[in-house]
Amino acid sequence: MRHPLSPTRHPSAILFLVQMLGVLLYPVMEQAPHGQIALNIFGITVLVIxxxxxxxxxxxxxxxxxxxxxxIVLLALQSLYALPGLLPWSSGLEALFYFYAAGSLIAYMMEDYRTTTDELYAAGATFTLLAWGFTHWFVATQALQPGAFAQPGSAAPRTWSDLNHLSFALLSSTGMGSVVAESPHARAIASLEMMVGVMYLAGVVSRLIAFTTRSRE
Structure with missing residues (x-):
């Protein structure tokens, strides 16, 4: 008998749970002595899944x-040789990777006119993929343009967790939190994320709900 959340039955659920685990673990790993290495290892795990x-x-x-x-090559070089100049490249590629994965999941959810349990999990996984994609875009922007994101009372660069919180707030249209997009480029990306969040909820999630209601009828 297969487990209810086995990778073969509900792979989207596994991805969604791992990403949620990352949201909780990243603040802890950032404060660890070798936090960057731990972050990179976890990031590679998410890439594989x-x-x-x-x-x-x-x-x-x-x-x-x-x-x-x-x-993975860029993250390994950053971890082994401490090359901060690679951060914009790795973060930019990670943003592109997560956006492509999110688009693939949207195509998977929209390819027929019925909603399966795994597609419902995929809706949550897609939302987190989009949030992570914009987070890495924010990281790349901050690396190329220091001060692009600010927090009242602190001049230090924003951590991954800070920018991830901002990303979730913008994508869900619940505000910007304590981190503010300061530069014109940062504000443009933030505006784009708010639009993507609204379009995702209106165009994808609402359609899944309609399919679910129709199947029950």
């Missing part, structure tokens, strides 16, 4: 595999 997820969608697997391999 997401790549396996893309294989079950209409998305092209080799694109996600190539992006994931390039990101």
């Amino acid at each position: 997401t790549t396996r997820m893309v294989r079950r969608t209409p998305g092209i697997t080799w694109i996600s595999v190539c992006l994931a391999l390039a990101i």
